[in-house]
Amino acid sequence: REAIQLAKRMEEFDPFWFEEPIAADDYEGHRRLTEATTIPIATGENEYTRYGFRDLILRGQIPILNADAIICGGVTEFMKIAALAQAFDVDIAPHGPQEIHIHLVAALRNGLILEFYRDTVDPMWGKIYRHTLTLNDDGTVSPPDVPGIGIEPNYKALAPYRVE
Structure with a gap:
């Protein structure tokens, strides 16, 4: 209920999306929220x-998934999730490491956006990889x-x- 109230107040600002407003496994809550607001x-x-992810799509009616290849089983599993999402016209906006996800989102027809971290978010981010x-x-x-x-x-x- 609080997420719906907040979404209604935010609608006038036309945000690109409302991210992670409720628990991932609250499929009924996602459905109610998706139906109650114009914000994706x-x-x-x-x-x-x-x-x-299947349940988020079918039961929660989520239009944008923030799958993360690091935590969902790797590149192959991420691509299976993306294919499932594509079958239902659901976009993928990967969460997490841009160095991994740039190739994946570029390969997707339903790849929406790449999350990009600057050094100001985490000073180590620009140092942990050689490229x-x-x-x-x-x-x-x-x-x-x-x-x-x-x-x-x-x-x-x-x-x-x-x-050690």
């Missing part, structure tokens, strides 16, 4: 299985031109945090 609801960063992504002047991000998925840890930067 985005959720899924706290969902871990394709079956949970970091940069935000282009036009607001886009280009995938790395290195082999594979493009993630190579910066072991030198991570060394002070090593635990």
Whole structure:
């Protein structure tokens, strides 16, 4: 009920989406919220299985999923979730590490947006990988031109945090 009240108050500002307003497994709550507001609801960063995402789509009527390849079972499982979402005209806006998700969202017909972290969010973010992504002047991000998925840890930067 509180999420519906807040959504109604936010509608005049026309937000792009309302993210994670209620628990991921409250499918009935998601359905009620989606029906009660004009703001698209985005959720899924706290969902871990394709079956949970299926229920968010079918029972919760969610228009935008924030799947995270790190927590939902890896790249293959993420792509299965994205294919399921595409079958129901649901967009994917991945949550989490942009270095992993840039390739995935670029490969999707229903890829909506890439979450992008700047160093100001977490000072270590721009140091933990050898090849970091940069935000282009036009607001886009280009995938790395290195082999594979493009993630190579910066072991030198991570060394002070090593635990034995």
